[in-house]
Each structure stands twice: as structure tokens, then as C-alpha cells.
Amino acid sequence: MGFISYIGRDYRAVFERDPSAHSAFEVIMFNSGLHAVFWYRVAHAMHRMKLPYLPAAIMTLVRLLSGIEIHQASKIGPGLCIDHGTGVVIGETAEVGEDCLLYQGTTLGGTGKDTGKRHPTLGDGVVVGAGAKILGPITIGDNAKIGANAVVLMDVPAHASVVGIPGRVVRKKVVRMSEAGPVEVLDHVHMPDPVEERFAALEGQIAVLEKKLRQVEGKESLMKIYNTMSGSKEDFEPLEPGRVKMYACGITVYDDCHIGHARSAIVFDMIRNYLRHRGYEVKFIKNFTDIDDKIINRARETGRSWDEVARTYTGRYHEDMLRLGVEKADIEPKATEHIPEIIEIVKGLVDKDHAYQVDGDVYYKVESFSGYGKLSGRKLEDMEAGARVDIDERKQNPMDFALWKSSKDGEPSWDSPWGPGRPGWHIECSAMSLKHLGETFDIHGGGADLIFPHHENELAQSESYTGKTFVNYWVHNGFITVAKEKMSKSLGNFFTIADILKKFDAESVRLFILQTHYRSPIEFSDEQLREAEAMLDRYYQG
Structure with missing residues (x-):
């Protein structure tokens, strides 16, 4: 898809998404969002040709005239509509899919902690509400809807609706898309109200406290x-x-x-x-x-x-x-x-005759614990009878297990009373x-x-x-x-x-x-x- 076809898709997107677009003359002459996207495409083409300074100069001029800041290195698919675009920011490594809609004040920014890819990736058909901030190298799935003033810091699945600070998924459509594409658009009127949800959360916390009080008073059922x-x-x-x-x-x-x-x-x-x-x-x-x-x-x-x-x-x-x-x-x-704590326990088990040392290894003595098998419901004598033939003959019982393993060449090790080694799993x-x-x-x-x-x-x-x-x-x-x-x-x-x-x-x-x-x-x-x-x-x- 070439430069002209991209511009054509951007132009048609304005009529599809912006109800105030009444005529071609009006859109071409006065739509600041379309102007910004057009000059971005010019500057991006120059950027890909590695022309110095001029792409940045063009986008700086666009920002001064429209209030829309798009980095010339960002990657934007066809059909982008920026509605009432003042304050829109699209960062250097941001990627925007096809047929997306951004309202005023949208930020596709970084978090200040990342290098390389540090801005978000938007899938196709994403709608971002006024004042929303999408930050960091995260992915927003196809046809997701980001509510006004949301702050999104984590990946968002396809077809989800996100509101709040930090952004959270409150509604999601997970059925597969038909060839006709998505029917729904972002409804700012009927999006969940974060303030109302916060009141509901507070009511829930009060209920928890009341339950806790009943527990303390001995009135809560077990x-x-x-x-x-x-x-x-x-x-x-x-x-x-x-x-x-x-x-x-x-x-x-x-x-x-x-x-x-x-x-x-x-x-x-x-x-x-x-x-x-x-x-x-x-x-x-x-x-x-x-x-x-x-x-x-x-x-x-x-x-x-x-x-x-x-x-x-x-x-x-x-x-x-x-x-x-x-x-x-x-x-x-x-x-x-926790190596010091592990060594201390192993020493204690040896001192209490629950463990023994053999050639730098330390084994737990299962016969020293009368309750061995009580959790799994197994009997020690049955386990001994079923033990494999190729057991370690150094063990006092085939079921004895390693508390400390002596180190072999090239393996990590820590100093211990039994020589260099490392802990057993258990x-x-x-x-x-x-x-x-x-x-x-x-x-x-x-x-x-x-x-x-x-x-x-x-x-x-x-x-x-x-x-x-x-x-x-x-x-x-x-x-x-x-x-x-x-x-x-x-x-x-x-x-x-x-x-x-x-x-x-x-x-x-x-x-x-x-x-x-x-x-x-x-x-x-x-x-x-x-x-x-x-x-x-x-x-x-x-």
C-alpha cells in the first residue's frame, strides 16, 4: 500500500468517524487531525530516506500549528482519525494499527524506564478516549476501547474496554470478528463510572471489616x-x-x-x-x-x-x-x-540424630521420624519394598533423602561444616x-x-x-x-x-x-x- 492510498484511507476515516465532517472542502481545509497525519506521512517518508533535520522540522511546525505531536519515526497504519486533536502525543517507537481513532489529549508515551522499544503498540480498530494515557512498551489488542482519562500500563486483550487509573478491563467481547468487522464503537456515555465503582469497593471493604469484627466477637460462622x-x-x-x-x-x-x-x-x-x-x-x-x-x-x-x-x-x-x-x-x-538458615537446620538434624553425613553429603534418616508417611498415607515398609534396585548403597535406608549435596567439579557451592556443597530440594x-x-x-x-x-x-x-x-x-x-x-x-x-x-x-x-x-x-x-x-x-x- 503506497503513500497516496494511505492518505486516501486517512481522508475517508474522517468522514466515517467524525460526525462534524460535512464536506470535502471543509475537511481538507480545516481538519487539523487530517493535516497532522498528512504531514506525518511526508515526514515519515523522509525519515525512512534518512534525510536529516527536515522531518523533525516538519513535525515541529505541525505541533506548533495544530497542538498535535507525532514523532516522525513512529509507525502508523492507514485510516487513522484524530478527532479534536489538540494535545495528542505519539512517541518515537509507538506503533498504530489500521483504522484507529484517537481523541484529544491522547498520549502514546514511554514510562521513562525503558530503552529501545519504549512506546505502546495499538492493534487495528483501537479507539482511545479523550485524555487517555497509554504508557510503555505494551500491546493494545485489536478493536480495544480505552475510556476517557484512563491510564493504561499493562497489555489489553483484543475487544476489551478499559477505564480508570490504573486502567482495568471492565468489559470485553471475546467472540471472533466477522468479515464485516466490529460493529461497536466507544460509547463514552455508557462506560462504567470509576467513581461509582470506587464507592462500591468501599462498601465491600466496610462489609469485610464488619465480618472481621464478627469474627473477633466470635459471631462469625467458621x-x-x-x-x-x-x-x-x-x-x-x-x-x-x-x-x-x-x-x-x-x-x-x-x-x-x-x-x-x-x-x-x-x-x-x-x-x-x-x-x-x-x-x-x-x-x-x-x-x-x-x-x-x-x-x-x-x-x-x-x-x-x-x-x-x-x-x-x-x-x-x-x-x-x-x-x-x-x-x-x-x-x-x-x-x-537462605543458605545460612539451611545449614543451621541441617546441623540441628545431625545433632538430634535425624541425619547423618556420608562423604560430604548429608541425608535425612526417615526411620528416625515415627510419623513418616502420615501426609501421603504411605507406609515406610511398603516404600522400602518398592524401592528401585539402583539405590545409593551409602544410605542407611533406601528412602533417606539428601539435605546437603557435596559439590562436583564446575557446580556452584557454598561452604558448610561438611565441605563445599549445596542444599537438597526439600x-x-x-x-x-x-x-x-x-x-x-x-x-x-x-x-x-x-x-x-x-x-x-x-x-x-x-x-x-x-x-x-x-x-x-x-x-x-x-x-x-x-x-x-x-x-x-x-x-x-x-x-x-x-x-x-x-x-x-x-x-x-x-x-x-x-x-x-x-x-x-x-x-x-x-x-x-x-x-x-x-x-x-x-x-x-x-
């Missing part, structure tokens, strides 16, 4: 929670009235997260939010395992350092969670930040939960695959060390399956969060996960996600 330890629902009574301490096992940061990780994150985000709704003050801890055999192996495969691998995938996890709308935990500790969570939540806390959660051996081992070593009950309520979410098999990286039947979000918006993914009871398995397929998408559409259109 909620029930399913405890994996007992295999039944129990009255939920936190250690401290009105306060809940919760720990959920996070990920090992060696690869991109799959939808199974998303389920655990969304489930415990929901549980945390529900506890808040009930009036509890929640302290939520979710860890990162940032040293592990898998991380070391990935570092070798890619020629990077182990800590670079850990940082990379920790960052990608945060990006995935942000897109899924999962709030960060109050504290997100890393295993490598001891990391005991150390982090003990430091941040204390010897006993209310809720420990994770996927059902963690019940054994991870949580069983964690429980044994923690109670052996402190002599106290480790956790009062164990909560586990069910698997996501593919063709009735658990989704996992080892089986190769997994789908990353990033890949799924290329096809489906995050709200549909959350609904897909939360529409099934958190302890039940979910069969994953595109068809199931499309059904969740259609259900969401019916909700918004209802």
Missing part, C-alpha cells in the same frame, strides 16, 4: 477447608484470630512455565483473595527454587551460568503471572538467599517457611504431585527439627491432564503459558482453570478453552 492430612473438610481456625499465614511451593526456575504451573498459581491466588474477602489479614509466601540439578543442566546445555538461567526464568515467570492477573506473594524468597522450603512464617503456620499448599515426596519430606525434617506441628492445613490442587495423562515437562506433553496466551486472552485462561473444583483434574484442550471463552462472552453480554 469456614471449612479440605485438609490433605486428614482427607476431610475441617473447620478453619487460624493460629492467630483474624490472621492467616500461608506458604505455597513455587517453581524451579530452569524453563518457561506451563499451564500446570498456571493452575497452582491461580488457585492459591484465589485462595488468598477469598481469605481476604472473609476479612483475614493474609501473609502469603511463595518461593523460587533457584539452585537445582535441572538449573545446572540447563546452564550447561545453553552455555550460560546457573544464576543467569535462574534470573532469566524468574523474570519470565513474573511476566506470565502479570499477564494472568496473578498478584505477587507478600514475600517471594529464593533458596540461595530442605529449602523448610528453611524459607521457618524464617518467614515461624515454626508452625496455617496453610501449606502446592500441586498434588508435591504430596510425595516433597511435602512428606518437608514435614518430616521440619517437625524433627522443631519438635512442633509444622502445618495445620495442607491444601493441594489437582493436575492438568492431556489425553488423561498428567501434564509435565518430563512427558513432553506440556503447553507453555506464553504460547497459550498467543491464542487465548488471560481472562479466558483464568476462567478455564477456576470453573473446575481446585482439587479435581482438568483435561486441557483448545476446545475447552474456547468453551471458557464463549462462557465469558455470555457473561459480559448478559
Whole structure:
């Protein structure tokens, strides 16, 4: 599509979008938005030819005459209409799709923190209301509508409506577009009122406070929670009235997260939010395992350092969670930040004869803990009988597990009383939960695959060390399956969060996960996600 055709599309867009456009003469002579877009296209062509100074001079003159500031390097598709354009700003690396509509005071700006691509990308058919600010290298999906004076700092899915400061999605049309294109336009009159919504939020907060007061007075009915330890629902009574301490096992940061990780994150985000709704003050801890055999192996495969691998995938996890709308935990500790605490616990277990040293490795002695197997419902003698033949003969019992691993050549290590080495997986969570939540806390959660051996081992070593009950309520979410098999990286039947979000918006993914009871398995397929998408559409259109 050439320069002339772009200008033609811009000209026609004025008549399609601006009801005050009555004649060709009037538009060509007096429409400042069309003038600004026309001269931008001239300056942009010169910019692409690498002509110095002149493109910037043209756009400076446009800004002085019209009040519209468009950087000559920005990329703007055909059919742009700028209505009452005073105060419109389009930054250097901004990209605007086809047939977009910008009202007065619109800013497509940067946040001041980014280099390179630092301005937003607008899809086709986007409408931006008066005074709205879209900031940073974010993406606004096709046919999205940004309400007047909204401040948008995060990606917006296609066909969504956004209002408020910061901008939030309040309405979304998720059905597929027909060949005729979108029928709806931005309705400034019937957009949700952020002030009214704020009053509603305050009413909700008052209701929460009233519930909390009833709890303190002993008048609030107890909620029930399913405890994996007992295999039944129990009255939920936190250690401290009105306060809940919760720990959920996070990920090992060696690869991109799959939808199974998303389920655990969304489930415990929901549980945390529900506890808040009930009036509890929640302290939520979710860890990162940032040293592990898998991380070391990935570092070798890619020629990077182990800590670079850990940082990379920790960052990608945060990006995935942000897109899924999962709030960060109050504290997100890393295993490598707790080496002194880990060593202290291992020393205590050795001193109490719950652990022993072999050639620089330290193993937990499962036979020293009479309650081993009480969480998973397994008997130690049955596990011993089913142990594999190729066991480590240095162990006193085949089921003994590593608390500390001696270092091998080229592996990261820390000094310890048993020589240089690194922690085992299970001891990391005991150390982090003990430091941040204390010897006993209310809720420990994770996927059902963690019940054994991870949580069983964690429980044994923690109670052996402190002599106290480790956790009062164990909560586990069910698997996501593919063709009735658990989704996992080892089986190769997994789908990353990033890949799924290329096809489906995050709200549909959350609904897909939360529409099934958190302890039940979910069969994953595109068809199931499309059904969740259609259900969401019916909700918004209802």
C-alpha cells in the first residue's frame, strides 16, 4: 500500500468517524487531525530516506500549528482519525494499527524506564478516549476501547474496554470478528463510572471489616477447608484470630512455565483473595527454587551460568503471572538467599540424630521420624519394598533423602561444616517457611504431585527439627491432564503459558482453570478453552 492510498484511507476515516465532517472542502481545509497525519506521512517518508533535520522540522511546525505531536519515526497504519486533536502525543517507537481513532489529549508515551522499544503498540480498530494515557512498551489488542482519562500500563486483550487509573478491563467481547468487522464503537456515555465503582469497593471493604469484627466477637460462622492430612473438610481456625499465614511451593526456575504451573498459581491466588474477602489479614509466601540439578543442566546445555538461567526464568515467570492477573506473594524468597538458615537446620538434624553425613553429603534418616508417611498415607515398609534396585548403597535406608549435596567439579557451592556443597530440594522450603512464617503456620499448599515426596519430606525434617506441628492445613490442587495423562515437562506433553496466551486472552485462561473444583483434574484442550471463552462472552453480554 503506497503513500497516496494511505492518505486516501486517512481522508475517508474522517468522514466515517467524525460526525462534524460535512464536506470535502471543509475537511481538507480545516481538519487539523487530517493535516497532522498528512504531514506525518511526508515526514515519515523522509525519515525512512534518512534525510536529516527536515522531518523533525516538519513535525515541529505541525505541533506548533495544530497542538498535535507525532514523532516522525513512529509507525502508523492507514485510516487513522484524530478527532479534536489538540494535545495528542505519539512517541518515537509507538506503533498504530489500521483504522484507529484517537481523541484529544491522547498520549502514546514511554514510562521513562525503558530503552529501545519504549512506546505502546495499538492493534487495528483501537479507539482511545479523550485524555487517555497509554504508557510503555505494551500491546493494545485489536478493536480495544480505552475510556476517557484512563491510564493504561499493562497489555489489553483484543475487544476489551478499559477505564480508570490504573486502567482495568471492565468489559470485553471475546467472540471472533466477522468479515464485516466490529460493529461497536466507544460509547463514552455508557462506560462504567470509576467513581461509582470506587464507592462500591468501599462498601465491600466496610462489609469485610464488619465480618472481621464478627469474627473477633466470635459471631462469625467458621469456614471449612479440605485438609490433605486428614482427607476431610475441617473447620478453619487460624493460629492467630483474624490472621492467616500461608506458604505455597513455587517453581524451579530452569524453563518457561506451563499451564500446570498456571493452575497452582491461580488457585492459591484465589485462595488468598477469598481469605481476604472473609476479612483475614493474609501473609502469603511463595518461593523460587533457584539452585537445582535441572538449573545446572540447563546452564550447561545453553552455555550460560546457573544464576543467569535462574534470573532469566524468574523474570519470565513474573511476566506470565502479570499477564494472568496473578498478584505477587507478600514475600517471594529464593533458596540461595537462605543458605545460612539451611545449614543451621541441617546441623540441628545431625545433632538430634535425624541425619547423618556420608562423604560430604548429608541425608535425612526417615526411620528416625515415627510419623513418616502420615501426609501421603504411605507406609515406610511398603516404600522400602518398592524401592528401585539402583539405590545409593551409602544410605542407611533406601528412602533417606539428601539435605546437603557435596559439590562436583564446575557446580556452584557454598561452604558448610561438611565441605563445599549445596542444599537438597526439600530442605529449602523448610528453611524459607521457618524464617518467614515461624515454626508452625496455617496453610501449606502446592500441586498434588508435591504430596510425595516433597511435602512428606518437608514435614518430616521440619517437625524433627522443631519438635512442633509444622502445618495445620495442607491444601493441594489437582493436575492438568492431556489425553488423561498428567501434564509435565518430563512427558513432553506440556503447553507453555506464553504460547497459550498467543491464542487465548488471560481472562479466558483464568476462567478455564477456576470453573473446575481446585482439587479435581482438568483435561486441557483448545476446545475447552474456547468453551471458557464463549462462557465469558455470555457473561459480559448478559
